[in-house]
Amino acid sequence: MPETADGNPPAAPAGTLADQAPPRASRRRRFAALARRSARSSAVAAASGLALAAAFPPYDLWPLSLVAVAALSLLTRGRTVRQGAWLGFAFGFPFFVWLLQWLHTVGWDAVVGLAAIEAAFLAALGACLVLGQRLPWWPLWAACLWVTEELTRDRLPFGGFPWGRLAFANTGSPYTPLAALGGAPLVTFAVALSGTLLAAAALTGLRLYRSRAWSPRSVLPAAGALVLSAAVLLAGLLVPVPTDAKDHVKIAVVQGNVQQPGMHFLGRPMMILDNHVKATLKLATDIKAGRVPKPDLVLWPENSSDLDPFSNPAAYDKITEAVQAVGVPVLVGVLVDGPDADHVQNEGIVWDPVKGPGAHYTKQHPVPFGEYVPFRKELTKVISRLDEIPRDFYPGKTTGVLQIGPARLGDVICFEVAYDGIVRDTVNAGARAIVVQTNNATYGKTGQPEQQLAMSRLRAIEHGRAVVTAATSGISAIVGPDGKIEQRSEEFTQQVLNADIPLRDGKTVADRVGAAPEWALAMVGLLSCAVAIALDRRGRTRTTKGQEQQ
Incomplete structure (x- = not known):
């Protein structure tokens, strides 16, 4: 040739x-x-999502949250934005299906539908991780992007759904005390940063393995990333968790139980109320016999009265009988008629043995498709099951700070414990301890009560307050200000917990700074994406000009 x-x-x-x-x-x-x-890649992403689900209760394998974050970082490395979005969805969909499988009591279509909506946020995260990793110091920007994703998902749509936050998988890990400084968002950031640093160390190690160019100097980046990851993990152990208190209050938590788990837990009319009345009357008998000390107040759970006592005299009389028998104020969870015929209100009412019903708190954040139906007129035509929610819950407008006997407590109802702002506002309004009134009977024996209890543990440390969970069928629990579970009930049993809890006035740093750390970290994450896009465009422009000059 x-x-x-x-x-x-x-x-x-x-x-x-x-x-x-x-x-x-x-x-x-x-x-x-x-x-x-x-x-x-899709299979590995799905397996990583399942690993993240196992980090949450009832499994509590929190180190898997680091592994899952690292895996998603490695999978999106060097991908296109579209590929990153798909991998984020492939990661998020199985994660949420397993995490939210407790919704199968409503229907598996509800599990799949909600999982798909929530996974869409992780698809956006996957796309953003691709951009963030194009910049120097990418582990930091990637960790901020996890906060960005959670901030958005916690608020959209219909007020958001915070289940599945990295912080809620780490309510008993070395990261947990960081909540006292920056709330759940700071815990998420720390977990994500440790995971992304592990990914950076793995990438450096892989390059060294392939190049066979080992030297003390060449391993420094990988070693440094590992050291930083460990330092972030251990940083939480240095955060003081104050638990001292000058005042205490004796409480009793009544778990009356329900007829059966699932959608039809109510049983016959007034059955749940009867259960709580009987348990309270037995408590009164035990007090008179000296078997248990007399409490300063008694806490009943959400929906402890299945009938509106203000429109049903028999229910009113039964509650009054129980309250007068025990002789101290009782916080009663009831559904009452709303301001019009189309609404009801989910309330906690302070019932005094002498004065009767008094101060009350109305749930501020009703659950969409559980306690109200968005676009009811249109959706009920295609989803007949929504007719089982005949009236929408009317949201309250004020915090749940209530004077119950000698204690100023903050009432939070059920899923509200997942929302940072509701709990924080209640503490800043003067609550000296937190009460979570809940009814998990629909999701009993599914892992959901354990997931919700984990949130109470995080809130205790975040706000330096004892948190008392009063559940209709379980899990009722006493959580100390240090996040430790001091007592807990079994599910689907009638049980009364007696405890002496501290009343604290001190504010944590998280209480004072509010949502500022979350917004700051989220904005840094978004800015990193904007910078990556701008640099990419500049690079393409230079390449085009160079080709034209040639």
């Missing part, structure tokens, strides 16, 4: 086989190879 002056074969003239597309068989092989690679 003739050669040019530089010894290379001459270039093929235009129109020869060199300019033609590769053979069809070659294209098929290339496509098959890409498909196999995509399938493997």
